[in-house]
Amino acid sequence: MQKDQGALLVEVLLLLFIPEGVQSCHITVSSSTIQLGSPLLAFCPSYCPVFGREKLQVIWKLDGDIVPNAQYSNDQKTSSVYFNSFNKTTGLLECYANSSSGLQLVDKILISTGYLPTPPTNLSCFINLTANIVACTWQLERNSGLLTHVTLSSSRFVNTSSSIEHCEVPTNSEYNCTSIMSQMSCKIPREFFDNYKPLAVWVTVKNKLGSATSCPLCMIPVYQVKLDPIIIKDAVPYEDCVSLRWTNGEKAEFLKHLRCEMRYKSEYQMEWVKAEEATISVKERTQCGLIAATNYSFQIRCIRKTLTGQWSEWGPTTSLTTVDRVPTGNLVTWWRMLEATPDSAVKIQLLWKPLNREEANAKQLWYIVKKSSGLHQRDTIMCNTTALNCTFFLPNGIKRAFIWAYNTAGASPATEISLAARNGAPVSRMQVSSNDDYSLRVEWDPQASAKSYILEWCKTTEEHNCGINWKTELGGCNTSILHDNIQPFQIYNVKLYPLYEDCIGMPAQAEVYSKEGAPDFSPKLxxxxxxxxxxxxxxxxxxxxxxxxxxxxxxxxxxxxxxxxxxxxxxxxxxxxxxxxxxxxxxxxxxxxxxxxxxxxxxxxxxxxxxxLDNEDIRLMLLVFFLFCSLMIIVMCMICIMRHERIKNRFWPSVPDPAKSQMGKWASFIEEKPKMIFNTRDVTQIITSDITILEDWQGKKSPAESQTKDIPVSFQDYFLACNKQASSFTEDTNKWRSYINVDTVQYAKVITGGYREQSPPTSVYVRSDSTQPLLCDVSPVPQNYENMWFHGNNQEDSVFLVEEKNLIDFPLLQGLQIREDGEALSLFN
CATH class of the missing domain: 2.60.40.10 (Immunoglobulins)
Structure with a gap:
């Protein structure tokens, strides 16, 4: 730090004594590369010819941000800015002149920071006999953050003894190798070293802030040999051992005694197991104590017997599988009764645990179940499978069975299966709870006479079948953790069976979740x-x-x-x-x-x-409506009963049947003139038959002809006409004639006979002035009192065209009289 302050002081003095003419418009710093965290002082001139001779106001910016005025220091010629600790790895420092036209950039400079290089460590070199080179490696403690150059230098020494004991960095180097920072290694070619002469090696690291050199390494190359990776040529398994053979390589054949080590691991292990180191003159090694029918991987490395030089890299991996051996140990079994058949045979599902690897001694095991204890006895084999369960029918009375595990090397000892009854006492208390998301904890009160316990669990589903998992616990246990096939958010049914000397206890069971969550959905309403x-x-x-x-x-x-x-x-x-x-x-x-x-x-x-409306309201309305309808029906029935005759005559009038009439027995009006008194009030006692006698209308007549006088009609003439038309009547009885009512038709007076001594009135009928046709092509429908016989007649002049024998059946016609011109006529005079 004192060195940095001295440099800054010198820089300030130089800037103060620079002539004015020499001063330029640039930022001045001691160095654009400084150590990270060190102070920084920069100068910028206040006068610049580009902006005129006036004094300018200088503004500093660092990475686009204005530097606070407290860090400025201005005098007549320059403006300076001072950073007590510059902590940016890179920073752009800019100087601006605040003129009348605004801020004008004067100059800018990029400041880089980093660290001084540190000396490399862990320098090591070895000779590679195959490539015939010296390879060296080293390590750097930290990255300086700046562009760094790494150089490996080497030099040979003449004085062998003094050079090795007092290894110093030579004044000059014979060979220099520039390395890439990421590799941190270099190689010295064969022409720059001798196998039996000392060689000095050192590493120099340099950047803009300085340089550093590692401690020198002095070595005799032939003693720093690193063998090539050892290749295993042959591996032979037998029993529980493996015999290995390897070679050193062509360039290392002169090395007779080596120290080698071997490591191995099975397919079920993650870490390597190292075997004991041994000095080996014969390149062969045997490893025993291995598990049968297991895949193993082997690797070997070697070093010189004197342990000088370096260990070789681990050689390529060699894998093999050990041989099978006879299975050992007994099988742990459990059974379930599925169903009983009518012939007293019981369906049994037998389950067993697999043998561990040390006991199975084979990759693939077969299991055989028999009723007898001899494997080679000739009795029925109930199961022969590679699975861990089988189902068979056990005949009634069989209380035990036997099971063996066997492979290509042989069979294990027989394991007896006790098929005792399940009628023992259950445990007094059992509690199942969640141990974690993937396990359950079971606690129970132990039974004093129980030898062991069987725990059975399966995932409960809507179906009855589920995958059974089970385990055995010793008799003194009262706690167990269930791990197999436990998943969160699934319900499991756990059962506990105590095993007694002569029977199996009844199960205690409970349902539990290892972890509960919200339902997947809520039911649809x-x-x-x-x-x-x-x-x-x-x-x-x-x-x-x-x-x-x-x-x-x-x-x-x-x-x-x-x-x-x-x-x-x-x-x-x-x-x-x-x-x-x-x-x-x-x-x-x-x-x-x-x-x-x-x-x-x-x-x-x-x-x-x-x-x-509610259902009760609807039912009440229906009840009221039903009662109302019932009342109306009752009232109508009563009215019908009270007005029976009137209603009957209204809808079904009584029409006498002429065929059954007694009128034929009446006396003719010739013998006794009927005296009838017409009573207009008693209409029901009037029997009338109106007879219309029409004149013959042959085709169309002129109006003059239609106005002729009425011609009197006599019955004698009428019967003569009937006789003349008898033949035509026989041929055309089924044809209908058209009758036309005309003005010249004269109606007659009809006197009816009295009914049972009653006096009938005289009915006078006047002619009709209507010109509407009375009959068309088709005869009109007769009324209830008309006789259809009259409409079948084909005569044109009269409706009384009947034969004499037919009039006998209608006595009523015998009493009819036609009065014309004051004379009474009888039909049978």
């Missing part, structure tokens, strides 16, 4: 019923795989159109809820929230619209 003031919704429970914890409860929320919110909390077993006290004809938004110990999840929104 569905509407069951809705009324005027209440509504019921239901939902399906969340599947076990997606609950992520025990459902502690449900909360149902509903909101009306006015923003009023309501809620209700339910237990975790609920599947429906009825909302009450709702407003009629109102829309509600309803959703369900499901909760566990790890959180909650909200479901989708269900919109419910209440009715104007």
């Amino acid at each position: 569905k509407l069951s019923t809705v009324g005027k003031s209440k509504a019921e919704v239901h939902w399906k429970p969340i599947p076990l795989e997606r609950q992520n914890g025990f459902i502690t409860g449900y909360t149902i929320f509903w909101t009306d159109t006015h923003g009023r919110e309501y809620s209700s909390t339910l237990d975790g077993l609920s599947t429906k809820f009825e909302m009450k006290n709702l407003l009629p004809s109102t829309t509600y938004h309803v959703f369900l929230s499901s909760s566990t110990a790890g959180g909650c999840a909200n479901g989708t929104v269900l919109m419910i619209h209440t009715n104007n």
Whole structure:
């Protein structure tokens, strides 16, 4: 620091005594490269010819930021700025002149900072016999932050003894090698060293702030040999050993005695295991105590027997697999009863734990299960598999079985399987809790007579089948940690079986989560019923795989159109809820929230619209309507009963059947003249038959002809006409004729006979002035009292074109009289 202050003082004195004419418009500093954190003093002239002869106000900037005025120092000729500690790795320092036209840049300079180089350390050199060079490496403690040049120098010495004991840096070097900073290594060619003469080597580091040199290394190259990596030529496994053979390389064959070491690791190990170092003249090594049927990797390195020079690099890896051996140890078994068949055979699932690597002694094991204890006995083999479980039917009465593990080298000792009954006492207390996210902790009260315990667990699902995991604990234990196949947010069913001398205890079981979380979703609400003031919704429970914890409860929320919110909390077993006290004809938004110990999840929104009427109201209205309809039906029935005859005559009038009439027995009006008194009030006792006698109308007649006088009609002429037209009547009985009512038609007076001594009135019929046709192409439909026989007649002049034999069936016609010109005519005179 004192050196820096002295340099600054000298610089200030020089600047003060510089002649004015010599002064230029530039920033002046002692050096543009300084040590990081050291002070910095810079000068800028106050007068510059470029800006005229007036004195200028100088403003300093560092990386675009104005330097505070407190750091300025101005005099008549210059302006200076002082930094007590310059902590920027690089900084742009600028000098501005504040003239009338604004700020004008006078000069700028880039300041770089760094550290003085430090001497390199850990300088080491060795001779490579294959490449015939001396290779050196070193280390630098820190990066100076500046451009650095690293040079490796070497020089040979004449005085061997003095040079090695008192190694100093020579005044000059024979060979210089410039190295890249990232490599920190150099090589000295063969022409610059002798194998048996001392060689001095040193490293120099230099930058703009200074230089540093490492401690020199003096060596005789032939004693600093580093062998090439050792290559294993042959590896032979046998029993639990491996025999290795290797070579040193062509250039190192003159080295007869070496010190070598070997390291190895199995496929199940992460770290290398180092074997004991040994001086080896014969390039061979044997390693024993290895696990059978296991893949091993081997590497070897060597150094000179005197340990001078350097260890060679570890050679290429050689891998091999040790041979199989006979399995040892007994299998740990467990069994489950699946079902019983009608023939008393029991279906058994047998499970067992795999042997460890030291006991299996093979990559692949087979397992065989038999009823007898002899592996080679000729009895039924119940299982022969490579899996860790098998299922078979055990005949009734068999209480034990045997299992073996075998490989290509042989079979293990037999392990007995006890198939005792499961009717023992269970443990008095068992508690299962979470140990961490991937394990469970089980605690129980131990049973005094229990030899051991079996813990069985599996992930609970909607299906009945699940993957069984199990483990064995000794009889004195009361705690166990379950690790296999435990995952967070999954429910597990844990069972504990105590094993007694002659039986197996009943299981104690519990369900537990290693970690609980919020459900994946909340159930979707569905509407069951809705009324005027209440509504019921239901939902399906969340599947076990997606609950992520025990459902502690449900909360149902509903909101009306006015923003009023309501809620209700339910237990975790609920599947429906009825909302009450709702407003009629109102829309509600309803959703369900499901909760566990790890959180909650909200479901989708269900919109419910209440009715104007409730079900009870609708039923009451239907009841009133039914009663009203019933009353109306009863009243109508009573009216029908009371007015039976009138209603019957109204809709179904009584028409006498002429075929069954007794009128044929009546006396003719010739024998006894009927005396009928017409009573207008008693209409029902009048029997009338109006007969219309029409004149024959042949085609169209002129109006003059239609105005002729009425011609009297006699029945004798009428019957003569009937006889003449008998033939035409027979041929055209099925044809209809058209009749036209004309002005010349004269209606007759009809006197009807009395019914049972009653006096009938005389009916006078006048002619009609209507010109409308009475009959068309098709005969009109007869009335209820008309006889269809008359409409089948083909005569044109009269409707009484009947045969005499047919009139006998209608006695009523016998009593008809036609009065014309004061004379009474009878149809049968």
